[in-house]
Amino acid sequence: MKKIINPYLGKKGYKCICCSPDNPIGLHLQFWEEGDEVLTKWSPSENYQGWVDTLHGGVIAMLMDEVAGWVVNRELQTAGMTTRLDIKYRQPVMTTEPLITIKGHISAQRRNIVTIHLTLENAKGEICDEADATYFTFGPERAKEMGFDGCAVEGEE
Template sequence: MKKIINPWKGMEGYNCFGCASHNESGAKMEFYEDGDEIVSIWKPRPEYQGWIDTLHGGIQAVLLDEICAWAVLRKLQTTGVTSKMETRYRKPISTKDTHIVLRASIKEVKRNIVIIQAKLYNKDEEVCTEAVCTYFTFSKEKSKDEMHFTHCDVESEEILPLI
C-alpha cells in the first residue's frame, strides 16, 4: 500500500471538510492506494455522533463521498463532482471504535461518467455502510484551470498504515 500525496496540500484557500489536514472541524482523511482500491483509515470522534456513541449517517456519507472522489483523482488523474450517491446503512458504527476502514474502487467508466463503489468497515472488518457514487468528471483542461489539479501521485515507499 502506498500513501497518496494530496495535490492541494499547502495551497492557499484549500480547506476541504473531508481531506484538508488543517481544517479544525474537518474529517482530515488520508488515502492510500492498494491495487485497484483506494483506502482510508479513519478514527471516529464523539463530535461526529448522531445518536449516543453512534457515528452520524451524514458523516458516514461524507467519508464515502470523499473516498469516491479520491478514487477518481488517483485512478483517472482528473477531478469532477458527485452527481448521485446511493447509500445503504447496514450496521451502526460506534464513535468509540479505534478506527474504521473505507475502500473504494471504480466499477465503470462511460466517457465522463464514472461509477464508484465504496464500503465502510468497522474495527471488526464488518461492512457497515455501502455507497455507489456516480461521478461527473472534468476534462484535464478544466481540472487544471478551475480545480488547480495537474496530477495525483503516491509516495515511493510501500507502507502499512497504523491501525
C-alpha cells in the same frame, strides 16, 4: 499499500473538511492506494454522533463521498464532482470504534461518467455500509482550473 500524496497541499483557499491538514475542525484524512482501491482510515469520536455512540449518517455519507473523489483523483488522474450517492446503511457504526476503513474502486465507466463502489468497515473488518457514487469527471483543462495537476503515490513523484 502506497500512501497517496495530497495534490492540493499549498493551494490557496484549500480547507476541505475531510482532507485538508490546515482545517482546524477537519477530519485530516489521508489516503492510500492498494491495488485498484483507494482507502482511508479514521477514528470516530462522540463529536460525530447522531444517536448516542452512533456515527451520524451524514458523516458516513461525507466519508464515502470523499473517498469517491480520491478514487477519481488517483485512478483517473482528474477531478470532477459527485452527481449521485446511493448509500445502503447496513448496521450502525459506533463512535467508540477504534478505527474504521472506507474503501472505493471504480465499478463502471462510460466516457466521463464513473461509478465508484464504496464500503465502510468497522475495526473487526465487518462491512457496515455500502454505497455507489456516480461521478462526473472533468477534462484536463477544467481539472487544472479546479487546482488538480496530478495525483502521485509516495515513491512515484
